[in-house]
Amino acid sequence: MAEGKDIKQSNWFKVLTMGMWADHPTFCMVLGICSALAITNRMDNALAMSAGVTFCLVFSSLFVSLLRNVIPARVRMLAYMTIIATLVICTDRFLKAFFPPISKAMGPYVGLIITNCIIMGRAEAFAIKNKTWLSVLDAFGCGVGYSFILILMALVREPMGFGTLLGQRIMPQTWSNWVIFTIAPGAFFLLGVYIWILRTLAKKTE
Amino acid sequence: MKSALKILAFCLSMGTVSGALLVGINAWTSVRINKYEEMQLKSSVLDALEIPYAENNVIDVFKANVNVIEKDKRTIYKGKDDAVAFEFKGSGVWGEIYGIISLNPDLVTIRNVKIIHQEETPGLGSRIADKEYLNLFKDKLIFPELVFVPAGKAKEDNEVDIITGATYSSKALEKILNRSISDFMELMKQ
Numbered sequence: 001m002a003e004g005k006d007i008k009q010s011n012w013f014k015v016l017t018m019g020m021w022a023d024h025p026t027f028c029m030v031l032g033i034c035s036a037l038a039i040t041n042r043m044d045n046a047l048a049m050s051a052g053v054t055f056c057l058v059f060s061s062l063f064v065s066l067l068r069n070v071i072p073a074r075v076r077m078l079a080y081m082t083i084i085a086t087l088v089i090c091t092d093r094f095l096k097a098f099f100p101p102i103s104k105a106m107g108p109y110v111g112l113i114i115t116n117c118i119i120m121g122r123a124e125a126f127a128i129k130n131k132t133w134l135s136v137l138d139a140f141g142c143g144v145g146y147s148f149i150l151i152l153m154a155l156v157r158e159p160m161g162f163g164t165l166l167g168q169r170i171m172p173q174t175w176s177n178w179v180i181f182t183i184a185p186g187a188f189f190l191l192g193v194y195i196w197i198l199r200t201l202a203k204k205t206e
Numbered sequence: 207m208k209s210a211l212k213i214l215a216f217c218l219s220m221g222t223v224s225g226a227l228l229v230g231i232n233a234w235t236s237v238r239i240n241k242y243e244e245m246q247l248k249s250s251v252l253d254a255l256e257i258p259y260a261e262n263n264v265i266d267v268f269k270a271n272v273n274v275i276e277k278d279k280r281t282i283y284k285g286k287d288d289a290v291a292f293e294f295k296g297s298g299v300w301g302e303i304y305g306i307i308s309l310n311p312d313l314v315t316i317r318n319v320k321i322i323h324q325e326e327t328p329g330l331g332s333r334i335a336d337k338e339y340l341n342l343f344k345d346k347l348i349f350p351e352l353v354f355v356p357a358g359k360a361k362e363d364n365e366v367d368i369i370t371g372a373t374y375s376s377k378a379l380e381k382i383l384n385r386s387i388s389d390f391m392e393l394m395k396q
Contacts, residue, residue, distance in 0.1 A: 072213045079220060086224040090231045097235035100242050183327065 015134050019122075019141030020148065021202065030195070031117040032146055036153060037187040039109050043166045046154035047147075048102050052091055052110060054143030057119050060084045061139035064127040071128070080123045081114075088114045118142055149194065156190055157181045246322065248272075254308035254318040255285040277393050289317055292390050296382035299374045301325030303334075303382055309348070313394070319343045319383070331375030342366055348387050354380040 025031045032053070039049045063083050064071075071079045092110045095103040103110065113119070122142055127135040158164060161181035163171035180186035248268040252259050259267040273284040283291040283306075291308035305321040321335040333339055346352065347363040354376050357367045368376040 070216065072209065072216055074209075075213055075217060078217070082220050082224050086227055089228060093231050093235045093239075097238040097242075100239075179330065 012134060012137055016137040016141045019138060019143070020145040023142075024145045024149070024198075024202075025118045025121070025142050029121070031121055033191070035109055035112060035116060036146075036150060036191060037184050038112075039106065040150050040153035040187060041157050041161060041182045042105070043151070043154040043158050044102075045105055046150040048106055049109065049113075050143070050147030050150050052095075052106075053113055053116060053118070053146055054140065056084065056087050056091060056113050056116075057122060057139040057143045057146075058136055060087055060119055061122055061127040061135040062132065063087075064123045065130060065132040065135035068128050068130075076124070076128060080120050084119050084123070085114050118146060152194060153187065153190060157187060161186070250306045250320050250322050251283045251291050251308075254291045254306040254320050255283065255289050256308075256317065257285060277396070280389065280393055282390070282393070287311055290390075291318075292386065294382050294386035296378065296385065298324055298326050298378045298382075299331055300327065303379060307383060307386065310345075314347060314349055316343050316346045316348060326372070326375045330369070331372040333369050333372060334375055334379050339369060351384045352380055352387070 040046045126138045160178045249264045275282045288311040295304045304323040307319050308317040310317045319340050326332045353365050354368045355365050357370045360367050
């Protein structure tokens, strides 16, 4: 009995941490790039987006997993799309009504969470064939991993591009803003460098 | 046949449930969202007319101090001191530029320009919404029309500096402001 419990425990831990490193959505699977480029020019936007994507990931995986025996195989893409779209639209309306400044700062990118490949990817790769609890953990792990890369990017882009972090000025007055980091091309280069560094590190630890 | 019916039943129920959820959320949040947008507009008008207010009494201060005149589907906001404010809207480089411009009671000089919405390049074109830049418009003459000149060269009373590196955004703003001012003048003549 104890042995069975041990296997189960290591199973959930593995599922949770896969999305944070070994199977990271962005630098391993190269998913979720659009929002990683668009939203990371300021730290507060990156944090809000991380929360939004993690929330939508967890709940969409939850619902897909709960309904996995009811969804007919031939319409599963349709089912994912409906669940994800409904969830994201509800999140968008909720932000607009209760946190309008954040909603304004993030603009159309909240709606674009629907197109974020990570969510559909996890639904199809994991949630549709696994138990609810494990699906939620997997989604949460991927959400945390994704948040990690968003924060890493914003940590470079906001100070170098605007001279601030979370709105507080942190660069000396003599700093000349590297405006390229405030727009997408600069983010693209930065992401490339990060993927290179993180993938090299990951190979080293395997 | 049975599987086709199953698929149909599933799609119908999925559609109904998500539709109902969305309608519900919309009903629940509409009131707050509309209220917020109304507050945005009213506080921008109050800012443009330089009427002081606190965060929690925007609507009351607006009602007490601003006269709303609707003419020909256009709205003009008149302050107690006869300063006027009206909206300007048009295409910038990337998206819509939308704001409020107010004129002093003499109706020939600008009191304030406020930008409510713009989608210009961050750090460059978006600087048209910065306080430092918009302050350049104070007391500028709108006759014969606003002219944007290269940075530092503004001499006449109707000339304003272009932002270096944001020529197109500045030029777009020039066009939008002049157009809304001439529309307003047309309205005043009637």
